[in-house]
Amino acid sequence: MTNSSHADHLQDRLLARSASIGIIGQGYVGLPLALLFAESGLSVIGLDTDDAKVQCLNAGRSFIKHIGPDRIREAVESGAYRATGNFDELAECDAILICVPTPLGRHREPDNSYIHATGREIATRLKAGQLIVLESTTYPGTTAQELQPILEEGSGLSCGTDFFLAFSPEREDPGRGDYNTRTIPKVVGGVDTISTKLAVAMYSIAITKVVPVSSAAVAESAKLLENIFRSVNIALVNELKTVFDAMDIDVWEVIEAAKTKPFGYMPFYPGPGLGGHCIPLDPFFLSWKAAEHGRWARFIELAGEINTSMPAWVVSKTAAALNDHGKSVKNSKILVLGLAYKPNVDDDRESPSYELISELSSRGALVDYCDPYFPRTAPTRKWNLGLESVALSNETLRSYDAVVVATAHEEFKDQTLYAGVPLVIDTRNIVLSQGSADVDMTLVKA
Numbered sequence: 001m002t003n004s005s006h007a008d009h010l011q012d013r014l015l016a017r018s019a020s021i022g023i024i025g026q027g028y029v030g031l032p033l034a035l036l037f038a039e040s041g042l043s044v045i046g047l048d049t050d051d052a053k054v055q056c057l058n059a060g061r062s063f064i065k066h067i068g069p070d071r072i073r074e075a076v077e078s079g080a081y082r083a084t085g086n087f088d089e090l091a092e093c094d095a096i097l098i099c100v101p102t103p104l105g106r107h108r109e110p111d112n113s114y115i116h117a118t119g120r121e122i123a124t125r126l127k128a129g130q131l132i133v134l135e136s137t138t139y140p141g142t143t144a145q146e147l148q149p150i151l152e153e154g155s156g157l158s159c160g161t162d163f164f165l166a167f168s169p170e171r172e173d174p175g176r177g178d179y180n181t182r183t184i185p186k187v188v189g190g191v192d193t194i195s196t197k198l199a200v201a202m203y204s205i206a207i208t209k210v211v212p213v214s215s216a217a218v219a220e221s222a223k224l225l226e227n228i229f230r231s232v233n234i235a236l237v238n239e240l241k242t243v244f245d246a247m248d249i250d251v252w253e254v255i256e257a258a259k260t261k262p263f264g265y266m267p268f269y270p271g272p273g274l275g276g277h278c279i280p281l282d283p284f285f286l287s288w289k290a291a292e293h294g295r296w297a298r299f300i301e302l303a304g305e306i307n308t309s310m311p312a313w314v315v316s317k318t319a320a321a322l323n324d325h326g327k328s329v330k331n332s333k334i335l336v337l338g339l340a341y342k343p344n345v346d347d348d349r350e351s352p353s354y355e356l357i358s359e360l361s362s363r364g365a366l367v368d369y370c371d372p373y374f375p376r377t378a379p380t381r382k383w384n385l386g387l388e389s390v391a392l393s394n395e396t397l398r399s400y401d402a403v404v405v406a407t408a409h410e411e412f413k414d415q416t417l418y419a420g421v422p423l424v425i426d427t428r429n430i431v432l433s434q435g436s437a438d439v440d441m442t443l444v445k446a
């Protein structure tokens with residue numbers, strides 16, 4: 001086949017929905033995408049190096065709370081979806097999507113080793129006519145300057161003629177009700193025009209709005225801009241929280257007032273620090289890359305500095321409030337309410353609650369946590385707390401010297417929980433002070 005007939009052939013298979021898709025990495029991003037394509041009529045295999053995940057998925061079970069097992073079971077039983085650990089099956093796929101992790105290293109440098117390893121696995125099996133799309137968040141240039149050479153050198157095939165390559169950032173927001181994988185618009189940038197066209201054709205099968213851009217680098221950069229925007233704005237309100245606190249002004253009330261302006265303002269909310277797989281990490285992909293070009297991304301670094309100082313600020317507010325109650329942090333019983341980094345999800349990645357627990361414990365407090373989404377803490381790359389969640393009840397909360405509200409789970413909004421609790425440090429503005437169940441409670445916003 002000629003290069004244009006490779007592209008035409010793939011385009012025809014996509015239009016006829018007879019194409020098959022392999023999605024590498026079946027985590028928070030890869031799994032919903034795989035199910036969406038399967039539900040849209042394509043044949044999908046989900047590849048993962050984690051055997052336990054592969055078995056779990058093929059048995060129709062879920063390991064992510066917001067993805068119901070029914071969805072997985074239906075996709076498996078219909079024959080549209082199957083998980084596998086066998087990379088040789090990639091040879092049968094028309095398109096291969098890469099959704100592997102992109103962590104930061106110990107010195108906050110990007111770690112693209114998962115992308116490179118996956119690229120090498122694909123390269124040895126790459127066939128003419130296949131489309132490869134990278135979805136993992138990364139710095140600009142990764143697709144064209146790192147992945148493309150790995151694929152070409154490992155396969156002997158040429159990009160743009162034999163195979164096609166694009167980047168499309170993932171905008172998955174676990175727990176969100178108003179948008180889902182199908183309705184979140186998808187930005188797509190190929191390393192050449194034909195790759196963009198084919199990637200747009202593929203995503204259009206399953207996604208309502210696909211937005212082509214002129215290059216993979218623009219698509220890579222768009223994802224980083226989105227997350228830097230969030231990080232910087234969250235840092236801004238976190239800093240203003242400390243400024244207004246010194247003036248005895250409630251930042252939450254200020255935000256409510258400001259957001260009545262119908263244009264030119266978008267509310268962001270303070271908290272005990274940044275969490276999740278994206279916002280605390282992704283901005284540093286760009287600041288690292290910027291340095292290579294002799295540029296310093298000062299907003300990114302400053303926002304990182306402010307946001308990472310928030311757990312310490314909450315701890316100092318807790319210490320001051322305990323002091324007002326005639327107590328020291330040392331030997332005080334403190335309950336951290338919430339381990340998840342955001343409300344109503346079972347995701348504790350990079351959660352500031354870990355920092356709070358660790359910092360309070362290191363000052364001699366007797367710290368427990370409560371989170372209905374996490375019966376016990378699991379070891380992470382950084383933490384191994386070995387704690388079990390205490391039961392959520394007013395009786396339990398009253399038995400602590402202080403309760404630090406770290407996550408705005410719906411379960412924690414029941415005001416009767418806080419009746420008679422001596423001291424509540426609320427970082428999420430969910431506990432009412434006036435007219436609530438108990439007048440003896442001291443409420444400190446932090």
Ligand SMILES: NC(=O)c1ccc[n+]([C@@H]2O[C@H](COP(=O)([O-])OP(=O)(O)OC[C@H]3O[C@@H](n4cnc5c(N)ncnc54)[C@H](O)[C@@H]3O)[C@@H](O)[C@H]2O)c1
Pocket residue numbers: 024025026027028029030047048049050053099100101102114117118135136137138170171172173174277278
């Ligand atoms: N979680 C989110 O909400 C989110 C949102 C937008 C973008 N992202 C980005 O998407 C990418 C994936 O994130 P995630 O949250 O899905 O991660 P995850 O850890 O939930 O899933 C990654 C999966 O890849 C598997 N894996 C690791 N190495 C592999 C390899 N060599 N071959 C096959 N499988 C492998 C792991 O076992 C795991 O199941 C990251 O770049 C992340 O920054 C995540």
